Amino acid sequence: MKHSLQNATSLLTFLASVLPSSIPSPSTNGNATREEFIADVAAGMKRAPMATRLTSHILSLVNWEQAYSDPIRRQFIPLASSFQLDNPRLQLDSLHESLDSPVKGLVHRYPDKVLFLASSVCPVYCRFCTRSYSVGAKTETVSKKRFLLLRKYWEPMFKYIARTPTVTDVVVSGGDSYFLEPAQLREVGEELLRIDNVLRIRFASKGLSICPSRILDFTDDWTRTLIEISNLGRKKGKSVALHTHFNHSQEISWVTEQAAQRLFENAVTVRNQTVLLNGVDNDVATMKGLIRRLADINIQPYYVYQGDMVQGVEDLRTPLRDILHIESHVRGTIAGFMTPSFVVDLPAGGGKRLAQTFQSYDQKTGVSRFVAPGVKGDTFHEYYDLLWSLP
Ligand code: SF4
Incomplete structure (x- = not known):
């Protein structure tokens, strides 16, 4: 690091x-x-x-x-x-997270789940980040909305969760939980586990993928703290999991295997969220290879996301037809509980929907339409393919 x-x-x-x-x-x-x-x-x-x-x-x-x-x-x-012209429908905050924030740093979109944005820092910066409106230092094209690693900013978030009994799930993200000091990780984990209505916590971190040696460093308290929070949750009948982010099997080294084994031996649940990216993992063989490698090191392949409609990275986004094709060829080739859900996180805050559940998809205009009745009633959410993929 x-x-x-x-x-x-x-x-x-x-x-x-x-x-x-x-x-x-x-x-x-x-x-x-x-x-x-x-x-x-x-x-x-x-x-x-x-x-x-x-x-x-x-x-x-x-x-x-x-x-x-x-x-x-x-x-x-x-x-x-490699730059490609942006589809004019792209936005920096395409999921409208800022509009679904009752308290600064907390996104409350689904009835029972909140996203707790604990920091704006990550150990790496991915070009396609869905939170490019806030994550990392400002760039020549984007100034950032910051979330600070400070208890005084977290306090109103804890209070909102405690006074909202429908909230049972909390995703701690940002930024990346790897950038919480071990004491801060403990503070967030223990405080959330103290709240009666919180039953499930997910810590989002790309750490296992981009610096797995830290998981194996016994002089570093981060992993020990995560294991202790996971065990504390188990004692209370609550689940604590680590959600990580691999997009290609080339990212899995022998160090990764050992780090994943340490977490597995200590009963830490690890799930993976992949983003479908042009020239990275948007072919059937690569996606199958990634899913099997993850399953073999006991990381559950949980989601494969259609790339979000964020600005400035159109060379990496894929048309919807790619995810539909890959999903249909992957399903059935590995055990069902190790088969990820292939989803679109709907623009304008509709939440995640299975890509196959589109209401309509016109491949000439590249416009697909979805509804998310459990999240946003009957409103239509439109996803736009990239201009370079259109006839
Ligand atoms: S690790 Fe996650 S939050 Fe951080 S830059 Fe990458 S995609 Fe964004």
């Missing part, structure tokens, strides 16, 4: 040290030089909605010989040459 790259300059310096002199380039059907690639990254970072932060672990898993097409590079390092 200490050796993470945290700004554009350090990333560009790092790239100069690892890239080969010549890199196969799909856009030219030939090769680009190292210097051309670095200039492409520098220009890409000026337009990106997310700041730069990358751990040594995740950088060690990139195949730099294939830097243009590598599925990990594509998720974290922007290239100006």
Whole structure:
């Protein structure tokens, strides 16, 4: 974590040290030089909605010989040459989280669940982040709405949850729970478990994926604290789980396997949420490979998300037809309890719906329509495919 790259300059310096002199380039059907690639990254970072932060672990898993097409590079390092025109319907806060916040930092959309945004910081910044309106440092194109890691900001959130008895589920996210100090993780976990109506807590963290060695570091209290909160919840008859985020099996190293095993041995439930991304995991073989690798290390593949309609990352979004195709080919190839739900998180706060449940989908205009009666009554929610995918 200490050796993470945290700004554009350090990333560009790092790239100069690892890239080969010549890199196969799909856009030219030939090769680009190292210097051309670095200039492409520098220009890409000026337009990106997310700041730069990358751990040594995740950088060690990139195949730099294939830097243009590598599925990990594509998720974290922007290239100006890949940018695509935004669909005009895109927004930075496409899920309208800010409009569903009764208290700053708390999103209450579903009747029984709240999202507790404990911080705005992550150990890495994913280009496609759905919360690009708030997560990470500001960029040249986006100033951010911050959520602070402070008890005084959390207090009204705890109070709202305690006085709202319908709330039984809390997702602690942000930002990333890896950026809570162990004492803060304990404070949030124990305070939530003290509230009678809270029965289930999920800590969202990409930590297992992007810095698994921390889970194995016995001098670091974060994992011990998580295990203790999980055990405390169990004693009280409440469930505590870790929700993590892998998008490609290339992200799973031998260190990841050992870290996942430590959590499994200590009875910590771990579930995974994948985002479907163009050139990363939007083909059947890659998705099947990821799901099986996760299942084999006892991480439950829980959701595969259609990419949210956020601005500035249209090269990574996929048309709805991709998720429909992949879901139909994956289902039945692995045990049902290890088969994820393939969902669209509906724009404008309709919540998650199975992608297959669209009311209509016109592949010529790329417009699909959904309803979410349990969340937003009879209102229609429209999802728009990317312009480059339309005939
Ligand atoms: S780890 Fe999650 S919250 Fe953080 S940048 Fe990535 S997608 Fe966004």
